[in-house]
Amino acid sequence: MSADVVPPQDRRDAFDALDRPELFESIRTRRIFAFLIDVIAVGLLTAAAAVLVFFVGIFTLGLGWLFFAILGPAVPLVYTALTLGGPTAATPGMRAMGLEMRLWYGAKPYPLLAAVHVLLFWFSISLLTPLVLLLSLFSDRKRLLHDIVLGTIVMNAEPLRD
Template sequence: MAQKSIDQREHAYIPQQHPALFDGVLSRRVLAFLFDAIMIVGVMVALSIVIAVLGVVTFGLGFFLYAILFPLAALGYAAATLGGYKAATPGMRLMGLEMRLWYGAKPYALLAVMHSLLFWFAGTLLTPFIILVGLFTRRSQLLHDLVLGTVVVDREALWELENKQSY
């Protein structure tokens, strides 16, 4: 059987066939975001202590790292967690969510970083719009999900679907 090209692939997650994948995803994403924001602040506090020590050791040169503290913490957090093998940030795991690409693959670190960057840039420019888009898409995708071809699904429903298909 010949391998299908990307243009010929079907979307792996069709809401009409598997509605459980998208039940309550938007509200849980909001809660996951709040949890992850608190975690990122914690990472920033830890990094600020390291930067303070570096600033003293380097006679003030290390203090310039404070300018990149938030991007360093937030993008590193996203790359390590969302781009990791669990395909979810700690907040997403707590809420029972997982991210996948439109064709079913797990995201990789660079895509996780791009997802975060696009979220922050779009959130800065189009704050209510990125959330409102999720109310009108069949897969509860936000604006940056649509652009990057990602989808956030219920982890338990995904596990059941994947185990059903393997038999």
């Protein structure tokens, strides 16, 4: 059995903000900067993928250009699924800011959950306006709406290593 897999009977809330406040210090600020780093990374990856699709379109006599239709949503979705759902449980922006994501009982997120996490983030921002981000001001672990819905927690990575 993997170290990340916790049997259902042993699952309990692993990260209490009152017991370990160091896990949640300056989370909001770090998440904002991590988001900005990831936006830049996704933008660069999308630009590189667009150049690739352009040349594929030339070689396929225009058929490859159909990929331009899915390029916008596909790149950030794959980026998040592979990085946040990977072994580090953090996107490159999150790693740069010293953040990590865990499920409420301590396990690391898997790729499908990471993809759903980013989709819920964008849908909640689109439908409920950015004011939904204010929820973190009232949450003990500074969680956002999509974190609460999915049972995920973003926290400082360094105290987890201790």
